[in-house]
Amino acid sequence: DLTPHFIAEPLSTVQKPGGPVQLRCSAEPSTARLSWLFNGEPLDGKLGEVEIQSGALTIVSLGRSTSGHYQCVASSSVGAIVSRPATVSMGSLADFSASVKPAVAAEEGGSALIGCQVPESNPRAQVRFQVRGKWLEQSTDNYLILPSGNLQILNVSLEDRGSYKCAAYNPVTHDLRTELTGRKLVVTRSSSGGSHILHPTSPQRLAVPRHSPLTLECVASGSPPATLRWVKDGRDALGTGGWELLHSHLVTHSLEPSDSGNYSCLLENESGAVKYVNYSLTVL
DSSP states (O other): OOOOEEEEOOOOEEEOTTSOEEEEOEEESTTOEEEEEETTEEOOGGGSSEEEETTEEEESSOOGGGOEEEEEEEEOSSOEEEOOOEEEEEOEEOOOOOOOOOOEEEETTSOEEEOOOOOOEESOOEEEEEETTEEEOSOOSSEEEOTTSOEEEOSOOGGGOEEEEEEEEOTTTOOEEEOSSOEEEEEEOOOOOOOOEEEOOSOEEEEEOTTOOEEEOOEEOOSSOOEEEEEETTEEGGGSTTOEEETTEEEESSOOGGGOEEEEEEEEOTTSOEEEEEEEEEEO
């Protein structure tokens, strides 16, 4: 059979600016001719920026002019096929915005939320926190670095008082940026002032690819910790799909189309009053 088909297609990648990038492509039959497209146009390997050798394309030095969509073309006397686009982009990490943040107050025994406005990053930055002068790179029992980049402190105690700064690390470029000014956490004695939802403070709309993991975040104030429950389209969310609770957050390891819908995090006070925040989720 002379009809070409791919054994391996080039894969999207994020790399350091100025570094080399190699894309690979292989097809059968072995007599198939391989060529390349860049942003839909035939690519000439004589440009100096790109080298093409039997099934391998090498970008000598990644820059703006060589970032874009690459496709492999396999052709024979019968016809030609084109691979999926492989996106080649440069790793980057923006600076934190220079904003002065007010102190955060939390009650003993309750939850605190230290916000972090994670700067633009390609690929996504890894968030870490400077907690009273020491680095926290991953969640611990009492400190949760949430997918949003915010830090939730569980079961707050007087020892948690002090300064918190968030930082963003780019795993490709190895750049690390730290907030210029941190936040001070003030811990107060528990009162019966009722609970409210600290995060998120407005309705959220999400569109997430199928089979992705997802955390729907919900952080409430108050001590003792408030009773939270999740509903999906008016029914208990834990009875549907593969959802489970992580503290007050709703977590799934793999989304299915049936997970699309409206989710609410409900906070019920002793008086029977209900506060809530909504997520509208579409699974792509």
